[in-house]
Amino acid sequence: MTKISIKLGIVFFLIIFSLEIFMFFFLHSALVDSRIEEEFLSLQTRGNAHRDILEKHFDTDTISHVTLMESEANTDVVITDMNGKILGSSVKSYEVQDHINRSDSDIPRGGEVVDNNWKEGKFISTVSPIDLDGKTSGKVFMFQETESIHSLIERINKHFILTGIIAVFLTLIVIIFLSKGLAKPLIKMKEATSKISKGDFTISLPKNRNDELGDLADSISQLASDLNYLKLERNDFLASISHELRTPLTYIKGYADIIHKRNLSNEDRDKYLNIIHEEANRLSDLIKDLFDLAKMDKNSFIIQKKAIDLTDFITKIEQKFSPAFHEKEMDFEVVCPEGVYIMADPIRLEQIIFNLLDNAIKYSPSGGKTILAVSSKKKDVSIKVRDNGKGIPEEDLPYILNRFYRVDKSRTRSLGGTGLGLAIVKELVLAHGGTISVKSKEGIGTEFELVFKGADSIENDTIS
Structure with missing residues (x-):
């Protein structure tokens, strides 16, 4: 070669x-x-x-x-x-x-x-x-x-021939150093990409150039960093999904064996059957969430947008969630001005807000307060969900929207969930052309803010 x-x-x-x-x-x-x-x-x-x-x-x-x-x-x-x-x-x-x-x-x-x-x-x-x-x-x-x-003319020709030989010789010397100088960083980049193709992302490229080769080196380094992150995320994802699938299956298999092999009273049998039913539902929800994320990744997730009057929409959500907050002895406050419209898929928007409110209930103590507030700024509409729960550690905030990421590394099952809810929320918000941000302090609470375009700035259409 x-x-x-x-x-x-x-x-x-x-x-x-x-x-x-x-x-x-x-x-x-x-x-x-x-x-x-x-x-x-x-x-x-x-x-x-x-x-x-x-x-x-x-x-x-x-x-x-x-x-x-x-x-x-x-x-x-x-x-x-x-x-x-x-x-x-x-x-x-x-x-x-x-x-x-x-x-x-x-x-x-x-x-x-x-x-x-x-x-x-x-x-x-x-x-x-x-x-x-x-x-x-x-x-x-x-x-x-x-x-x-x-x-x-013969004397002139001799001078030109001698000058030409010297010029060619000097040209060769300059070209040798120039080609090696240009090729050296390219060779290093080739070696780096070869290591990347073999799964080794620990590459080091010089960053002291302010030209196109320097930009290429930075791009390759960034690519290696991104691929390494994706590799770690994939490993975490596989470990998480294995854990999430194994846990309900273990419960289902274990209690099914107990029911099958032992003579149980009707009360115990019903208790074990309820556990099996709950774990089957948990497994079903997990698989459904995974299918939804797979569709989003393939851009085959359909968003049917239409104009939504947020006053009526938020009122219906308040009616649905008020009993859950009341059961946990929490206050639920809704703030939504009249005449605010957005272009969104009502089913998916409800799913987004349901996930955020469900998290507020799970991670807030009894006697806490959750506020669902809507406001409009120029052509944008902001929807905020704010609680005064235990909050999220600062080091976890950049990853809280990642799939299977949990602040509670012990994976306790007392709070339920699959670890995919916020990831689905993020994907749904992005599919609407909106943005999502989160602010939180431990012991004070958490605030999620969703920003969508107002209905007067988007034509009614269907986006897939």
Whole structure:
């Protein structure tokens, strides 16, 4: 398997190498063209200088002097009249005759290039006009062998090749360190995800980067933390459900064996049958709650929303629960203003409030007080259930809505329940698009607050 550092290195090298080739080609072409242009300009300037001298003294001595000077330079000069007759030359005439014949009769004052084929020709050449008394009387041809230009370009090529080799070498070094620097955190993340896939969530990734790789490392660390929490929660869930199922089944099996194997009086038989009936009901409630939670997890739990007048709705709940509070010698106070409406499923909303009020009865002492209060704030409606029971420890508050979570770790059965009631309440509230929060202090009491959108802010519809 090819390592990611090698892949990154190859990709970076190809990209940078392609850019270097393009830049070197562009720079080489520009430099060569510039140097060639300088050679032509220099040759043209030299010819114009000779032309200026000859225009002042256009005679045999001056012509000879000019040709003599050029014979000692790396350039050559040929001076002709307007008909192309050579008056003076520092080079053999047959070698340049073709260039002379190619010259136009109408030559601009600054001169012009006669032959610029430096790649294949032996010479490059320019021509400058000699004007006497406002009339062109002769021409000054300047020649330079292309061998010197080829030598110049060869030197440039050598410099470029050497520079290119150094650039490629430095590029390789930079890419090696760069690819390893980029690949190292990716390799660590790959190793971390491999550990996660094997169920090991004890990973440690560096958190000193403020870029996308740092964000990815944080995301992987958070994923490991969440998966570890889910693993622990799943184990707790399995342990809890095993306990909750085993307990009623043990009661049912044990008392059924007693009834089956012993000769009991009618009174004892009825007592044991009642226990079996109670445990069967408890088991049935547990299974029903588990099925409800499973449906919520699959998003197949149907919520039939409609406008609910909370005044009538809360009044009916008060009538249903008042006897239970009265039996435990507790006060039950309801506060609900007129004209408050929400969009909700009445059956599920009743289930939510029933669960909260049932908890208030279970965990409050005789003589306690529970308040069910409704209020509206702008477009939101708040429903609060507040009691003055024994309260919830601060360390348990973040988990009180989790499935099977119990503040009483001893799992006593005196208070009943399956440990799923508040979890179902949370899921039902969220399914309505609402929020649930809880505040509690030990020895003072607990307050659950549900917040829903008012009926005037949601259209009547059915949500599944």
